[in-house]
Amino acid sequence: MKRSITTLSFVLCVLCIAKQSECYKILAIIATPSYSHQIPFRQLWLELHNRGHEILLVTTNPIPNINSPNFTQINLSQSYKVWRALNFVEMRFNGESWLQIMEKYGISTCLACMENLFNNKEFKNVYAPDSDAKFDILLTEYHCGPASAGLAHRFDVPIIALSSTELTAVNEYIVGGLVLPSHESTWELENHTGSNSPFFKRLWNFVTFWRFLHSFYTEMFSANQQLAEKYLGPLPPLIDIMKNTSMLFVNQAAATTPARPQLSNVISFTSFHIQDKLPPLPKDLQKFVDGAENGFIYFSLGSNAMSSALPMEIQRVFCDVFATLPYRVVWKYDKDLPGKPDNVYTAEWLPQQSILARPNVKLFIYQGGRQSSDEAIHYGVPLLGFAILGDQDYQVGRMEVLGVGKRLDIRTVTKEALKSSIIELITNKEYKERIINIRNIVQDTPYDSVKNLAWWTEYVIRTKGAPHLRSTITSQPWCQRYDLDIVAFLTIVAFLIASSTLYLIVKLRIYFHKQICPSQKLKAN
Ligand SMILES: *[C@@H]1O[C@H](CO)[C@@H](O)[C@H](O)[C@H]1NC(C)=O
Ligand SMILES: *[C@@H]1O[C@H](CO)[C@@H](O)[C@H](O)[C@H]1NC(C)=O
Numbered sequence: 001m002k003r004s005i006t007t008l009s010f011v012l013c014v015l016c017i018a019k020q021s022e023c024y025k026i027l028a029i030i031a032t033p034s035y036s037h038q039i040p041f042r043q044l045w046l047e048l049h050n051r052g053h054e055i056l057l058v059t060t061n062p063i064p065n066i067n068s069p070n071f072t073q074i075n076l077s078q079s080y081k082v083w084r085a086l087n088f089v090e091m092r093f094n095g096e097s098w099l100q101i102m103e104k105y106g107i108s109t110c111l112a113c114m115e116n117l118f119n120n121k122e123f124k125n126v127y128a129p130d131s132d133a134k135f136d137i138l139l140t141e142y143h144c145g146p147a148s149a150g151l152a153h154r155f156d157v158p159i160i161a162l163s164s165t166e167l168t169a170v171n172e173y174i175v176g177g178l179v180l181p182s183h184e185s186t187w188e189l190e191n192h193t194g195s196n197s198p199f200f201k202r203l204w205n206f207v208t209f210w211r212f213l214h215s216f217y218t219e220m221f222s223a224n225q226q227l228a229e230k231y232l233g234p235l236p237p238l239i240d241i242m243k244n245t246s247m248l249f250v251n252q253a254a255a256t257t258p259a260r261p262q263l264s265n266v267i268s269f270t271s272f273h274i275q276d277k278l279p280p281l282p283k284d285l286q287k288f289v290d291g292a293e294n295g296f297i298y299f300s301l302g303s304n305a306m307s308s309a310l311p312m313e314i315q316r317v318f319c320d321v322f323a324t325l326p327y328r329v330v331w332k333y334d335k336d337l338p339g340k341p342d343n344v345y346t347a348e349w350l351p352q353q354s355i356l357a358r359p360n361v362k363l364f365i366y367q368g369g370r371q372s373s374d375e376a377i378h379y380g381v382p383l384l385g386f387a388i389l390g391d392q393d394y395q396v397g398r399m400e401v402l403g404v405g406k407r408l409d410i411r412t413v414t415k416e417a418l419k420s421s422i423i424e425l426i427t428n429k430e431y432k433e434r435i436i437n438i439r440n441i442v443q444d445t446p447y448d449s450v451k452n453l454a455w456w457t458e459y460v461i462r463t464k465g466a467p468h469l470r471s472t473i474t475s476q477p478w479c480q481r482y483d484l485d486i487v488a489f490l491t492i493v494a495f496l497i498a499s500s501t502l503y504l505i506v507k508l509r510i511y512f513h514k515q516i517c518p519s520q521k522l523k524a525n
């Protein structure tokens with residue numbers, strides 16, 4: 001009896017320890033007030049929770065209906081005020097490039113979001129010096145707030161950086177990756193990159209991009225350092241904390257991204273946010289799309305750009321063309337559309353995936369959002385892209401290169417161009433075939449990518465930050481990383497050799513000339 005009790009308590013104890021060692025406390029922060037930055041990671045939070053871990057998620061879009069004592073959410077939705085103040089459509093029409101936008105508004109916007117994060121009452125209780133909150137890992141977005149990396153120091157935990165689209169070059173640089181200004185993967189340069197860019201274009205890209213990186217790096221980090229220290233007290237340089245980033249989870253699909261050298265601690269994933277169970281369409285919309293005999297077109301500029309902010313004459317171009325089409329159109333339009341044609345349905349909010357999953361949807365006219373591209377590929381719907389901001393030029397460019405869509409310029413679109421593009425995309429079956437082919441490649445994976453990311457998260461905790469996977473280039477200055485100091489040295493040496501040889505030749509010629517000339521003079525005499 002006594003023996004069996006000892007055995008039983010031993011087994012219980014082992015179970016208890018095993019359970020404990022596997023139950024981690026996870027702090028996850030996505031402070032960018034943009035739905036598209038939040039949804040790619042929701043499945044990961046749910047999966048980690050299902051595995052028995054405790055989650056504290058600080059987000060601008062809390063997941064609805066979570067009722068578990070081990071899954072706490074802090075609502076940062078006030079940050080949307082900061083974001084809504086930016087009129088991206090107007091910026092596009094003013095011809096501002098993404099780098100200019102980042103320099104002009106990026107830093108102040110990010111700081112305002114970080115301020116909102118650190119100033120949040122609930123969150124303050126978590127990180128206050130007298131708080132006994134403990135975590136095993138921090139997962140945070142780097143896009144918009146290096147300040148959040150300060151929390152890794154506060155809680156003494158490894159960091160996993162999250163990116164809802166391809167990495168930014170600043171982040172790539174910090175963790176020791178390659179900065180390639182003219183490579184197609186450098187989305188921040190919008191449509192200025194490409195595989196065969198001419199020399200002067202690449203020169204322009206090089207100078208513009210490195211100048212931007214330098215000024216952004218300097219300003220962004222000194223401002224974030226100040227902010228983080230205001231709330232957390234003295235910290236090591238945020239850059240040094242970020243250089244120690246253990247791993248990066250980046251939303252990119254190999255089938256749609258130009259291949260490039262990649263760090264060993266970058267783990268790609270894609271299309272997590274595709275829903276298994278789609279919400280039904282609102283009744284009137286259901287009736288509208290079911291009644292579309294020739295099919296329908298779905299038109300949305302996403303959640304960051306408002307269709308109503310388009311200049312009136314551009315809105316008219318769309319309305320006039322839509323009115324002449326044999327298809328119906330569902331348009332995500334945030335106000336009452338003046339002069340709405342009869343075959344157009346508008347609503348401020350629409351269940352996008354449920355719409356794209358309809359069998360009679362023919363075309364998706366969009367702004368080139370990363371998540372929207374993934375959805376279009378998943379549901380096999382050809383694309384017509386009008387880029388507005390951020391990585392959207394890059395995305396619509398990719399879709400064109402892959403042959404699954406076309407791109408037009410929202411500022412200069414004409415009725416003829418719009419109509420012929422729509423007709424071509426719908427009637428030429430090759431677009432549809434190619435997008436289904438891409439979908440098959442994207443879905444052909446050896447593992448479930450949500451479970452894969454959850455596994456890597458646990459791996460980083462188990463290996464105390466997986467230091468063996470970090471690039472050792474992070475500590476090198478930029479000129480050393482690309483051996484530019486060597487190139488400069490060799491250029492100077494080559495120049496010196498060439499110029500002294502030239503000097504010598506000239507000198508010798510003058511010398512011999514003088515030697516010969518006097519004798520000629522003598523002869524003449
Ligand atoms: C988050 O806060 C906003 C505004 O304070 C509120 O409208 C929204 O319902 C909140 N979300 C959740 C899930 O509590
Ligand atoms: C919450 O986590 C604790 C361990 O930290 C565990 O004992 C408990 O069962 C979990 N509760 C739920 C509802 O998952």
Ligand SMILES: *[C@@H]1O[C@H](CO)[C@@H](O)[C@H](O)[C@H]1NC(C)=O
Binds near residue numbers: 191192409
């Ligand atoms: C980039 O796009 C703009 C308009 O969106 C256009 O004026 C410019 O010529 C394009 N540049 C390249 C290199 O394609």
Ligand SMILES: *[C@@H]1O[C@H](CO)[C@@H](O)[C@H](O)[C@H]1NC(C)=O
Binds near residue numbers: 237
């Ligand atoms: C970064 O990691 C190295 C090695 O693990 C450690 O010595 C250093 O203190 C860390 N730096 C910061 C700022 O955490």
